[in-house]
Amino acid sequence: MNKQHYNLLLADDDEDDCAFFKEALDELSLPVSLAVVNDGVQLMDYLAANSSDNLPDMLFLDLNMPRKNGHECLKEIKEIADLHSLPVIIFSTSLDTEIVDLMYKKGATYYIRKPGEFSMLKKVIGNALNVVSENKLKQPVREHFVLQP
Template identity: 35%
Template sequence: MKNIRCIIIDDDPDDRELFEIALENSGHPFNLLPLSSGSKALEIFTDIEAGDIPDYIFLDLNMPLLSGKECLQEIRKVSVLHITPVIIYSTSSYHLDIAETKEYGATHFLTKTPDVDRLSVILGKLFSKTALPYELS
């Protein structure tokens, strides 16, 4: 089984750590690149080559300087990332955030949970390509 290449873009180090633990428990091998800001992600994505394309990008909405929505719009302008799944990973569950991110090209919307086991199950379903709605739970 090949490693799933994931990038998480989140300014909160605790959320990045919880996400990594959930990945470890998901039952799938992975490589994770944690990034603390949208601007750092865009620097990487500007020079990304076809062989370096991640399988999934997880993106927080509420970040300083460059919001998740702004970052999502920029990610969707990078041609090699056009079909890469971008999953919004946010504390928000506000219906307008969900609708806007879908309009901007997000693949799924996942509201953050402190329950690492629940997050591991959700990630496992996502990686197994189990049919999932836009809002993951």
């Protein structure tokens, strides 16, 4: 994924989290564009509409969303041939080991616990973009699945 510009997609129903994510990207001054959807149904509609020619380079996926949660979306994404290779970074407030293990088994690329501090959010987003790019979009071994700021 050695590109000059990255198209990111954030699926999150929390308006504050979306605003902080956008602000963090702006402050990082990275060559990215960001699209945002607010629930799982919107996410799957967005991916279906863009699957042939305009898929995002990475999806940041919240687990707790209305209408269709992140668990359901990840399962569907991994079952659709055109979306199977889309890097999915779980972006959640929870760091429950069972949930992290389940997301790993279901094929998420990385897992990020939403940090409480803005400076840490900037660090972890920057880290995610670097690691996913360097790792050629492949899921790491389980010990490196959870990204830290």
